[in-house]
Amino acid sequence: MPRLNEFNQSIGDPILQWTPRQAPTPTTLQGQFCRLEPINAKRHGPDLFAALSTAPDDRDWTYLFSEPFATMGALMAYLESIQTSRDPLFFAIVDSKTQTAVGYLTLMRVDPNSGVVEVGNVYYSPLLQRTPAATEVQYMLMKHVFETLGYRRFEWKCDSFNAPSRSAALRLGFTFEGIFRQAVIYKSRSRDTAWFSIIDSEWPVIKAALETWLSEDNFEPDGTQCMSLVDIRQRLVSRIPTGLPTARQ
Template sequence: MITTNEYGQPIGCPVPDWSPAALPKATILSGRYCTLELIDVDRHADDLYAAYAAAPDDRDWTYLPVGPFRTPESYRAWADVAAKSDDPRHYAVIDNATCRALGTLSLMRHDPINRVIEVGYVVFSRSLQRTPISTEAQYLLMSYVLNELGYRRYEWKCDNLNEPSRKAAERLGFTYEGTFRQATVYKGRNRDTAWFALTDRDWPRVRHAFELWLDPRNFDSDGRQLEVLHTR
């Protein structure tokens, strides 16, 4: 909605009773298939390294500013730094069936004044990818941010060449907003950054789609989905 001021100029719609949101503080977010726990080196690092090391190649690290990690010690060193960071705030994804950490994701670029925050550093092992756990992990974090903390904009950014990440963002209900050319340099190469966002206006529709998809009745006896995730 666009309104006009006393000069006839178009201006954004008013946001009454505006106040900043709280910074994320949750240490545990629990779901049916997984639990998100603030990353802890002693509890999670060994499981995470083992899950990542099981991959036959390093392609999952191509578009990340960190990794791949060649030894458990090198990963633990990174995880130690990550565990001490408030922004990004890293969470380990725990499989409720095995109690093992299989991946991480984070909340980053916190802007509570404008109620904007980004999900990033999504590092899901091969055993986590394309599972109900991977989808629920994303749902738990966005629900915490949009429902509990009251943010109005939830962002996803990736290398514009990272087609799997772009497809994941769209599947999860984010809207593509454009590409920032020559936005950063990482691992010695240029990155044009694709921007996606999910707003609080989008969230009721997207939340309903997640809840339908995550219902146990949407999976057969082998754990295969019966209906795809419809967030549009």
């Protein structure tokens, strides 16, 4: 039952000890398969251009706000323009084996007062797509947001037509919240935006599932997964207590 105020109106849960959180700052997050580094044009530009050049066509850019980078100069100019930004805050994704940048993404639309942040501007080159590192990137970012920064809500938004992005959000454990119609104009077209989120009380189960999926025991010698992330989470959901402290505690 919802709480009622003195006017018999339903109101939300009390937030008694909340304090505004720190905004994300440039930092390095180290994982098993990859790491996230503050993006730097000179350090990451050549690797990123080589990585994006492995794509057979430009379909990966259809739902991104930026256009494909046809030349190294165009990419370098873009990276130089965003490397000092703090919202969005850009990270390069560096493969642990090759020590080369294979993609990038951001934390954006930061709201420290309410503890809300979005992951966005996600570009995974073919060298990163469908690899354990692609999942580990999101795990590291979620852990940073919920456990280091102490945020309450982690958002994922995409073009409603972007089926791969929507499937990825659901696989990772985000909850679909609905469609914002005609929310954005980009690339001379209208975008209906699909909204997804994870909140702090959901993080313990999602964390346990991601860590189980990423463990060495979950992969065959040829790299094939033993159990899917969705199956692991479904098995855990009835057994893992949501015991991490949340903003409401």
